[in-house]
Amino acid sequence: MANFTQERVLDVHHWTDTLFSFTTTRDPSFRFRNGEFTMMGLALGEKPLLRAYSVASANYEENLEFFSIKVADGPLTSRLQHLRTGDNVIVGRKATGTLVIDNLKDGRNLYLIGTGTGLAPFLSVIKDPATYERFEKVVLLHGCRRVAELAYGELITERLPKDDLIGEMVRNQLIYFPTVTRDPFRNRGRITDLITSGKLFSEIALPTLDPAHDRVMICGSPALLADTKQLLLDQHFVEGNHGEAGDFVVEKAFAER
Numbered sequence: 001m002a003n004f005t006q007e008r009v010l011d012v013h014h015w016t017d018t019l020f021s022f023t024t025t026r027d028p029s030f031r032f033r034n035g036e037f038t039m040m041g042l043a044l045g046e047k048p049l050l051r052a053y054s055v056a057s058a059n060y061e062e063n064l065e066f067f068s069i070k071v072a073d074g075p076l077t078s079r080l081q082h083l084r085t086g087d088n089v090i091v092g093r094k095a096t097g098t099l100v101i102d103n104l105k106d107g108r109n110l111y112l113i114g115t116g117t118g119l120a121p122f123l124s125v126i127k128d129p130a131t132y133e134r135f136e137k138v139v140l141l142h143g144c145r146r147v148a149e150l151a152y153g154e155l156i157t158e159r160l161p162k163d164d165l166i167g168e169m170v171r172n173q174l175i176y177f178p179t180v181t182r183d184p185f186r187n188r189g190r191i192t193d194l195i196t197s198g199k200l201f202s203e204i205a206l207p208t209l210d211p212a213h214d215r216v217m218i219c220g221s222p223a224l225l226a227d228t229k230q231l232l233l234d235q236h237f238v239e240g241n242h243g244e245a246g247d248f249v250v251e252k253a254f255a256e257r
């Protein structure tokens, strides 16, 4: 267990019967870049039960936050969903991942495309002052089936704009665009369709996607990743990774199926 630290659960929030978030203590030695993930889970007997989880808190925050689905027969999340304040989880000492702004070339506007718990790494990215220093506008797209699944809306629209550190940047540069596919809502439709039809750009009053200016990060289900990636490749966007910065980067949201 030398590669892990034991952390105490500070707070648990259930969004729906399939989604919840929790915060934990953070080991002072745990370092990560905003957008990265780490291994997290429970120390059950000899062998810890772990999954990759994006860190939803920013790297300058005192505590860690995680955003998870609940799967009734999921080995980890069926247990994790019963976490209470004071319980312990184990957290990896190392973090990694592709959804970091260093993996993107300079550009004008940054699009963060997340579906479901794929929002998590972007919560960290939108709290990072460096994100606003590198990009003029930061467009956060969150796609869900149901309105109730649009977690963190209040944080994004109410609390972050008033934040001492990043409030002004958020007010001037962040555009939040939540959309749902299976409920009535002010924004409806799949993110891919909203991009292809151009409806997104008329709604947010920005030019349509252009690899000369725009950068994209994508996090969601394998189907969302495949379709969004193809859409970008068709428009001559180049994928980036740790070795080489590109026009877009991709990571699967870590869900138990």
Ligand code: A2P
Pocket (backbone or CB within 6 Å): 115, 116, 143, 144, 145, 179, 180, 181, 182, 189, 190, 191, 192, 193, 220, 221, 223, 224, 225, 227, 228
């Ligand atoms: P839809 O309701 O039309 O499937 P999921 O919970 O399955 O990960 O889906 C989260 C959101 O992402 C839903 O709004 C869903 O729309 C949408 N979605 C699922 N697959 C794709 C895809 N291949 N391209 C774009 N959006 C997708």
